[in-house]
Amino acid sequence: MSSDPTAGHKIPNYSALEEALVDARQGFIDRNPESLKLHGRASQFLPGGNTRTVLYYDPFPLTFVSGEGCRLEDADGHRYVDFLGEFTAGIFGHSDPVIRQAVVGAMGNGINLGGHGPLEARLADLVCSRFPSIERVRFANSGTEANLLAIALAKAFTRRDKILVFDGAYHGSLLTFGGGAGSPVNVPHHFVIAPFNGFEETQKLIRQQGDDLAAVLVEPMQGSAGCIPGDPEFLSMLRSETSATGSLLIFDEVMTSRLAAGGRQQQLDIRPDLTTLGKYIGGGMSFGAFGGRSDIMDLFDPARPGALPHAGTFNNNVLTMAAGVAALSEVYTPEAAQALNARGDALREALNRLFRETGLPFVATGLGSLIGLHPTPDTPNSPADLEACDPAIRELVFLDLLEDGVYLARRGLIALSLPIGDAEVDMFLDVMRARSTRWRDALGIETTIAP
Structure with a gap:
């Protein structure tokens, strides 16, 4: 959580954000006992139970046990739509049959x-x-x-x-x-x-x-x-x-x-x-x-x-x-690249439209199938423009979306994969709209949602 309640946006009642974040953290802990146990076991042998810093977050990171298409399952049996796409490496999803066949064939030859x-x-x-x-x-x-x-x-x-x-x-x-x-x-x-x-x-x-x-x-x-x-x-x-x-x-x-x-x-x-x-x-x-x-x-x-x-x-x-x-x-043919990045552009536009309609002081940045979500109303032109973003708001959004079955990076990175279709995009937008009231309340923003 930010050490300075005035960092980023001026929040009239910072305690509301603190309360929402405490609630989100506790809900995360309660829902994920097996991931907690596995993290504790890993911490005996790995510094902080971790060998890849970007995957760590408080109160502890989820442990995933399987993936198929654009969906992941964690150690406690929860399923998520994977909007992170392995930080852009997972553009093919988790079970592309063509790639699977190629790898199995290669293994067969030594x-x-x-x-x-x-x-x-x-x-x-x-x-x-x-x-x-x-x-x-x-x-x-x-x-x-x-x-x-x-x-x-x-x-x-x-x-x-x-x-x-x-x-x-x-x-x-x-x-x-x-x-x-x-x-x-x-x-x-x-x-x-x-x-x-x-x-x-x-x-x-x-x-x-x-x-x-x-x-x-x-x-x-x-x-x-x-x-x-x-x-x-x-x-x-x-x-x-x-x-x-x-x-x-x-x-x-x-x-x-x-x-x-x-x-x-x-x-x-x-x-x-x-x-x-x-x-x-x-x-x-x-x-x-x-x-x-x-x-x-x-x-x-x-x-x-x-x-x-x-x-x-x-x-x-x-x-x-x-x-x-x-x-x-x-x-990932040229045609597939064009289609995937067009989907990403459409999602970014839809997110920014949603933020305007709901009064959330957020912005979606990026190009094509790569999107960054930021708790600021202004489009950044450099990293310095994001320094005032309160990490507590980012954490609340991240934990709330996990509860709703959406997985992205804690910092707000979205990287679309080929298996993500209209149904998954619509689900994500519905979740964001449904959560907007809670986030506005946590930020102390009184705004009527546009019809």
């Missing part, structure tokens, strides 16, 4: 073969065909790895040291930048931090770094920070300024690559020098990739004298290669 396989070249072909800026590609095991390798490659290619990143950016567990500073576990590169969507400030910083700047690393839409799209003019400026200074432009499309067949860069018609990928492209398996201009990527060609090393036992593991080929060639 696991961990310790050599090249035919599917890695096929997946590379599919990736390069989708993203014209990617002339050569290499695989890894996560978006974190992909971004780490892209940074190292940019420094080696340019023979420069500095990397410009943006406040609020998340490029993986070792590349996290929030509140004007990096995480204490970040890798020790020389980072220059600029304001996201800050056109003039960023342009000035790039020019100041000059010959010392190796690359600008940017998410075309900041995901972890709250689904905040980069202004097209701002992103175009990054392209022109990096070209002028001889530095590289790296698009982190680990999340935004789902927004179109060729990612956000296709929508913007911006060609970065390097692109990093991850999440869904591996068909739901552990996956990362980085690629771009052939003259840059060929530094990793092991047949060349002095080539850069890039090892990784599972870079070309047969399960990911098989799932990725099936995913890109048969399931």
Whole structure:
């Protein structure tokens, strides 16, 4: 809960929010005794019972035991519509038959073969065909790895040291930048931090770094920070300024690559020098990739004298290669991408319309099938615009939606998956409307719902 009752929105009677949150927490505890027991057991061996920080929340995280389509079941037998989609990696749902068949088939031919396989070249072909800026590609095991390798490659290619990143950016567990500073576990590169969507400030910083700047690393839409799209003019400026200074432009499309067949860069018609990928492209398996201009990527060609090393036992593991080929060639086709993101745009518009009608001071942000819910009436242009949002309100919304059978991220992230249809979207909107009275009361807002 926020330590400052006046943080965020001015709530006339903060005790109402506190009471609602106490009620929601206790209801959560009462409904989930098995998850509580399992969390206690896990805490004996894992710090806080956790090995993935983003999944932790108070009073304890749910334990899920199964998933099918767009639905999850927890250890206490409750079922949820999954609007989180594994933080964008689960775009295919939990039981896509095409991907399942591909994985089972790969397992039948042997696991961990310790050599090249035919599917890695096929997946590379599919990736390069989708993203014209990617002339050569290499695989890894996560978006974190992909971004780490892209940074190292940019420094080696340019023979420069500095990397410009943006406040609020998340490029993986070792590349996290929030509140004007990096995480204490970040890798020790020389980072220059600029304001996201800050056109003039960023342009000035790039020019100041000059010959010392190796690359600008940017998410075309900041995901972890709250689904905040980069202004097209701002992103175009990054392209022109990096070209002028001889530095590289790296698009982190680990999340935004789902927004179109060729990612956000296709929508913007911006060609970065390097692109990093991850999440869904591996068909739901552990996956990362980085690629771009052939003259840059060929530094990793092991047949060349002095080539850069890039090892990784599972870079070309047969399960990911098989799932990725099936995913890109048969399931997440350009047509499927267009339909899913149109559904997301429609849901975002419906949510913002609902907030206006019910008088809730909330806003839904994002692009396509990626949505951020925020307890503020104003559309944010940067992470700084969300700093005043009271975390107590976010927690209340999260716990109430769990009680109603809706699962999303505690921070408000929604990532639609292919199995979500009209029925699930309508259910979600009905739940949000039904809860609006409770949330308005908790916020001390007296508003008559529009008919």
